[in-house]
Amino acid sequence: MDRDIDLLEKLEKELSLKELQIKSLLTITQAINDNVASPGLFNMYQSFLSWEMGIKKMILFVKDDEEWISASKINVEEDYESELIKECMQYKRLHTVKDDDHSFLQLFDIIIPVFHKSYPIAYALIGGIRDKEDIYNKIQFITTITNIIAVAIENKRLFKQQIKQVRFNKEMELAKEFQQLLIPEHIPQSDKYEISTYYRPHYNIGGDYIDYLKFSEERFAVVIADISGKGIAAALLMSNFQAMLQSLIFQYRDLETFVMALNQAVYRITKSEKFITFFIAEIDTKSRTLTYINAGHFPPYLVNGGEIRELKEGSTVIGAFDKLPFLNEEKIKLKADATLFCFTDGLADTKNSEGIYYDEDKIKEFVIDNHQLSAEKFNDKLINVLDNFKEEEAYVDDIALLTTKIY
Numbered sequence: 001m002d003r004d005i006d007l008l009e010k011l012e013k014e015l016s017l018k019e020l021q022i023k024s025l026l027t028i029t030q031a032i033n034d035n036v037a038s039p040g041l042f043n044m045y046q047s048f049l050s051w052e053m054g055i056k057k058m059i060l061f062v063k064d065d066e067e068w069i070s071a072s073k074i075n076v077e078e079d080y081e082s083e084l085i086k087e088c089m090q091y092k093r094l095h096t097v098k099d100d101d102h103s104f105l106q107l108f109d110i111i112i113p114v115f116h117k118s119y120p121i122a123y124a125l126i127g128g129i130r131d132k133e134d135i136y137n138k139i140q141f142i143t144t145i146t147n148i149i150a151v152a153i154e155n156k157r158l159f160k161q162q163i164k165q166v167r168f169n170k171e172m173e174l175a176k177e178f179q180q181l182l183i184p185e186h187i188p189q190s191d192k193y194e195i196s197t198y199y200r201p202h203y204n205i206g207g208d209y210i211d212y213l214k215f216s217e218e219r220f221a222v223v224i225a226d227i228s229g230k231g232i233a234a235a236l237l238m239s240n241f242q243a244m245l246q247s248l249i250f251q252y253r254d255l256e257t258f259v260m261a262l263n264q265a266v267y268r269i270t271k272s273e274k275f276i277t278f279f280i281a282e283i284d285t286k287s288r289t290l291t292y293i294n295a296g297h298f299p300p301y302l303v304n305g306g307e308i309r310e311l312k313e314g315s316t317v318i319g320a321f322d323k324l325p326f327l328n329e330e331k332i333k334l335k336a337d338a339t340l341f342c343f344t345d346g347l348a349d350t351k352n353s354e355g356i357y358y359d360e361d362k363i364k365e366f367v368i369d370n371h372q373l374s375a376e377k378f379n380d381k382l383i384n385v386l387d388n389f390k391e392e393e394a395y396v397d398d399i400a401l402l403t404t405k406i407y
Contacts, residue, residue: 056128
């Protein structure tokens, strides 16, 4: 008779535990379906283990971007959290803590890893369960609840990442459209000169800059620049740079004063944290002169009277110093038809599958062999040659080309 009563009481306890487990499972599942925020799910998990399962010690680690954080815990001090997660990461399956495990793990009974495909998304350490009745059943259910919570949190994290990525892509698209407005799409042509530009950003947006400034029918300037860095930060600085350049260029008659003022304006914004390589050439078709300043930019090539030369005179980069340490301009008398070819260093950084770069020698050789082409055909042919040269390799930097023919 007593045996029957004991058996009945045991069955009643098991039934009661099953009902409790089902109720808890339904409650948590409903909370997930109702899109309860992560802190709410962590509180439910903690409450379930503490009140329903009688767990005395617990900590749940989840992945937050690239870092592990303790999302929920019971009677665990912060001092050794970092050591705990380091020890946990060696386990890929449920682990019962043994006497020879690390001393920090001795505070717990089991470790529950949760994996998504091949990478871990959560670790739960549970203590105070060894002396409980029906240990196996309880461990199974705690493992199930832990997996449900961890996967739900991971799905929330991935969904937030997706939303951020969509928003970022939209912002990048708007930035790209805005930047395209800054690059002159149509440059006026004349029977005295022809200008052709080409711009390929490494990402959707970049930090290279091309511009054309007309002072009169006989006098104009071409500009090319490369902002240090890539992406949105470089593009924002580029837009500011354009505004400063176009504001200052018409205030000064000589290039030296203009470049000094431009450097100070850029320095006030960047505080030397970023810099700009910069080249400007002022061309007067009436006097047939080219006056230029090269501020740390890759030297452009000038083919003049059948001879080719690099335009190196000028100064150091823009924005690195509050005052330029030196500054020189050079004036060149143009002879017969002349070709000025300016480019950013992304051109010379292009390499093929064998690791060979399209370096200065190759660029110079191309200019010598093709300077007689029109500006547009010159750029088109160079891009075609470059695409064939790099084969399947990707471009590693922004590329900007600015070709000017003076007739």
